[in-house]
Structure formats: C-alpha cells, structure tokens
Amino acid sequence: MKRNVAAAIPAFEQAVALEPGSALYRTGLGGALVEAGQLERAVQELTKVTSTEGYKGSEAWFYLGTAHFNAKRYKESTEALEKSVAIKPDNAQAEGLLAWCYVALKDTENFKKHGAAARKLGFNDADLMARLQKIEAGETFKDDKPKSAKPRTKRVPAK
Secondary structure (H helix, E strand, C coil): CCCCHHHHHHHHHHHHHHCCCCHHHHHHHHHHHHHCCCHHHHHHHHHHHHCCCCCCCCHHHHHHHHHHHHCCCHHHHHHHHHHHHHHCCCCHHHHHHHHHHHHHCCCHHHHHHHHHHHHHCCCCCHHHHHHHHHHHCCCCCCCCCCCCCCCCCCCCCCC
C-alpha cells in the first residue's frame, strides 16, 4: 500500500500552528515535506527545530540531512547526518546516506567508515555494498587524486 505523504502535510501544519514550539510536530512536518519532495521548505522547518536551544533529538537532523541529500547538497547533508548518528548511532539509513554522500564528495576514508557501519547495521543497498567491497579491496574513487598539472606536449611524427 502506497502512502500519500503529501496528504499528511496539512495536519502537521495545523499542529505546528497550534503549537509552534513543538519539535515533534515541526519534525513531523519536515519529514513529510522531505517525502513529498518539498525540499527547500523541509530545510526551513527542520532548521527551526535543529537550531532550537536544547534540541537533543536525532530525527530532525536525519530529515534535514535527507533533504540536503535529495537536493544534491552533499556537504550540508553530511553535517546534518553526522549529528544524527552522533545522537543515534544505530540508524542504518543515516549511515547509508552518509556513505553515499561521501561517494559524491569523493572521500574514500569516510565512505569506508560509514559504508562499513551501514553494513554492520544491516543497511540493504546492493549498489552501495558492491562499491564498498571494491573500495575495501584497494580501489579508490577515480577523482580522489589530483590530476597531473604537467602540460601535454604534442608528439611530432618521426620522419
């Protein structure tokens, strides 16, 4: 059965309107917005939660990282997801998303770290696990090393 997450947004909006300081309601709204693909609005709502003094939950950080990931802002995604796993280290999905972020950022060491953590927690993504196996076997991301700055010289055919 497919969920209609967009249909939940008005209920969360109403709950937030009644209790604007509720991290629970605002996190729920942010999560629903992420699922509905309203990423910029999700970032706004979730940032309100994560910037609240005393916020100690992992969920808003996770959804914020997911919103940035879906928007292909991998650096921002890693910042939020790292905070999420620091609070809740057994979140396989957060570890998997972190691993994918580090693929996009061409960061081999952090990819190995979070890919291994995702595997240990049972994260099920065949593509990620295949890539992790290759990296653990010694491969690196193609763009990890800077290319030579030496100019190419033209070869002149011998006469």
